[in-house]
Amino acid sequence: MKESLLGAGPRHGRRLSVWGYLHRSPGAMIGLTLIALVLFTALTADVISPQGIDEQDLRKGFLQPGGPFLLGTDEFGRDLFSRIVYGARVSLEVGLTATVVSALAGVTLGVIAGYFGGRLDHVIQGMVDVSWAFPTVLMAIFLVAVFGPGLFNVMVAVGLVYWGGYARVVRGQVLSLREWEFVTAARAMGALDRRIILRHVLPNVLAPVIVMATLMMGDAILIEATLSFLGMGAQPPTPSWGSILADGRTYLTLAPWVSLFPGVAIMVTVLGFNLLGDGLRDALDPRLK
Amino acid sequence: MTAYLVRRFLLAIPVLLVTAFLVFMALHLSPGDPVDVIVGPIAPPEVRERIRVKLGLDKPLPIQFALYLSNIAQGDLGESILNRREVSEMIAQKLSVTAELGLTSFAITYLLGIPLGTVAALNRRSFFDWFTMVLALLGVSMPAFWLGLLLIYAFSVNLRWLPPTGYGDVRHLILPALALGLPYVGRVARITRSTMLEVIGQDYIRTARAKGITELFVVARHALRNSLIPIISLMGLDFGYILGGSVVIEHVFARAGIGDMILRSIYSRDFPVLQGCMFVLTVGIIVGNIMADMFYVVVDPRIRH
Numbered sequence: 001m002k003e004s005l006l007g008a009g010p011r012h013g014r015r016l017s018v019w020g021y022l023h024r025s026p027g028a029m030i031g032l033t034l035i036a037l038v039l040f041t042a043l044t045a046d047v048i049s050p051q052g053i054d055e056q057d058l059r060k061g062f063l064q065p066g067g068p069f070l071l072g073t074d075e076f077g078r079d080l081f082s083r084i085v086y087g088a089r090v091s092l093e094v095g096l097t098a099t100v101v102s103a104l105a106g107v108t109l110g111v112i113a114g115y116f117g118g119r120l121d122h123v124i125q126g127m128v129d130v131s132w133a134f135p136t137v138l139m140a141i142f143l144v145a146v147f148g149p150g151l152f153n154v155m156v157a158v159g160l161v162y163w164g165g166y167a168r169v170v171r172g173q174v175l176s177l178r179e180w181e182f183v184t185a186a187r188a189m190g191a192l193d194r195r196i197i198l199r200h201v202l203p204n205v206l207a208p209v210i211v212m213a214t215l216m217m218g219d220a221i222l223i224e225a226t227l228s229f230l231g232m233g234a235q236p237p238t239p240s241w242g243s244i245l246a247d248g249r250t251y252l253t254l255a256p257w258v259s260l261f262p263g264v265a266i267m268v269t270v271l272g273f274n275l276l277g278d279g280l281r282d283a284l285d286p287r288l289k
Numbered sequence: 290m291t292a293y294l295v296r297r298f299l300l301a302i303p304v305l306l307v308t309a310f311l312v313f314m315a316l317h318l319s320p321g322d323p324v325d326v327i328v329g330p331i332a333p334p335e336v337r338e339r340i341r342v343k344l345g346l347d348k349p350l351p352i353q354f355a356l357y358l359s360n361i362a363q364g365d366l367g368e369s370i371l372n373r374r375e376v377s378e379m380i381a382q383k384l385s386v387t388a389e390l391g392l393t394s395f396a397i398t399y400l401l402g403i404p405l406g407t408v409a410a411l412n413r414r415s416f417f418d419w420f421t422m423v424l425a426l427l428g429v430s431m432p433a434f435w436l437g438l439l440l441i442y443a444f445s446v447n448l449r450w451l452p453p454t455g456y457g458d459v460r461h462l463i464l465p466a467l468a469l470g471l472p473y474v475g476r477v478a479r480i481t482r483s484t485m486l487e488v489i490g491q492d493y494i495r496t497a498r499a500k501g502i503t504e505l506f507v508v509a510r511h512a513l514r515n516s517l518i519p520i521i522s523l524m525g526l527d528f529g530y531i532l533g534g535s536v537v538i539e540h541v542f543a544r545a546g547i548g549d550m551i552l553r554s555i556y557s558r559d560f561p562v563l564q565g566c567m568f569v570l571t572v573g574i575i576v577g578n579i580m581a582d583m584f585y586v587v588v589d590p591r592i593r594h
Binding site for chain 1: 529533540541570
């Protein structure tokens with residue numbers, strides 16, 4: 001009881017100061033606003049989109065933006081605005097799932113490597129080094145080529161590409177935490193490894209993990225868009241921003257808006273996560289700068 | 290110096306082996322029988338058996354991998370399922386297309402990024418400084434293929450200055466190289482800026498100024514040279530990212546290089562070609578990293594010891 005009180009005090013104060021810091025950082029607030037906007041769009045897609053994702057009407061093909069269709073229509077006469085609104089769901093779902101899975105895997109392996117050390121540490125380190133030797137996009141393309149196309153495989157690929165980043169950072173943190181007096185004290189009091197890890201180590205590695213996860217949300221969304229653009233991600237008629245962009249590519253001269261708007265959506269979303277991630281990094285952990 | 294380089298080359302060997310292993314496993318990790326992956330399930334049994342023996346699929350996995358390694362070592366990357374051509378020969382034909390694009394983008398990134406970052410550092414908190422930060426943020430947030438399409442729309446469709454797609458003279462190279470290189474310019478500028486700011490606070494810069502040397506000379510000779518050191522290690526990393534990005538950009542601009550070959554091999558499930566291209570690109574990235582490290586030693590004599 002006493003221990004948890006001691007643990008809660010400073011952490012609580014820190015959380016307040018983090019919010020205070022974010023609040024004063026214009027970049028982070030812009031990022032937060034953009035993310036809130038995209039999240040709102042994704043959650044209320046059924047309400048705010050005038051049409052479904054695949055309501056074709058060939059007589060209304062390639063209508064210009066403005067007029068009855070806010071962002072125009074594509075070759076099948078589908079409302080581009082509606083498809084982009086639903087596309088927000090795909091991007092956030094894939095980004096969030098891939099990020100959470102890779103963070104869980106990376107943090108677990110990083111804690112194991114850093115806390116227990118030894119041969120296990122060497123094996124995990126080696127895996128991290130290898131996963132970092134390849135450019136992320138190339139690796140993701142290769143993995144999806146092997147597993148086959150589809151959004152589920154995109155999530156798996158992105159997760160496999162990014163876990164190493166978390167593992168490396170967490171391992172370093174755990175290594176230095178292990179030497180701290182409060183960990184030694186806990187061990188001296190007879191605490192089990194599991195208790196030490198859950199109560200003393202994990203709360204202290206959370207800050208850099210949150211920062212990395214926020215920045216990687218943006219990256220994951222970009223990779224999903226790239227793979228869908230190449231036809232390996234979302235399959236028709238699922239509206240992914242990347243696949244809508246790919247459709248528009250064929251009609252760039254005739255209907256440039258089909259490629260323009262999904263790109264804006266991707267950029268706004270990724271920018272939001274990057275701005276918030278940078279703000280969080282400055283607020284939570286100045287050392288990561 | 291020699292010892293350092295020898296060690297650097299030795300360090301590349303495990304990465305190369307793992308790459309070979311991953312590429313080798315591609316066929317086996319793909320769902321279903323590898324023979325189905327190659328010829329489809331409806332092929333007659335004698336064809337399937339012939340392929341199985343030819344690719345060594347009838348042998349145990351470790352032996353298969355050993356055979357694969359020895360083939361790679363002899364420059365044999367197998368043959369395309371689609372047109373029976375030697376993969377190594379196909380790659381050799383297209384390598385220059387990708388190398389040309391990669392190196393040009395790389396040059397654009399650093400020839401723009403380093404001066405921008407230097408100017409930003411010397412004019413801290415100015416409009417220009419702020420501008421490079423926005424550029425960096427937009428660069429990492431923008432999909433490169435979208436930038437490519439915007440460039441095509443602006444310079445090919447509207448202005449009609451440059452051809453939208455294809456491969457040929459310099460005019461075909463400008464747009465794809467910009468699409469691939471521009472997104473990284475802001476990031477290089479930001480890193481140059483921060484290392485430059487660190488260097489400029491050092492004692493030897495104050496000494497140089499105290500000697501009465503012109504500011505330009507202080508920056509060019511003393512500050513820039515020292516702040517380039519962290520940039521060089523970044524170059525190795527960026528080289529890989531640019532090669533990886535070339536896959537998408539070659540697709541957007543219909544440039545028939547290695548990246549384009551990778552995508553075609555994926556669409557037609559031509560595994561030997563995909564495996565060969567992946568291996569060659571990874572070797573390119575490893576070589577790029579080693580070259581960056583060598584350059585590092587040249588610029589910073591302290592590392593030699």
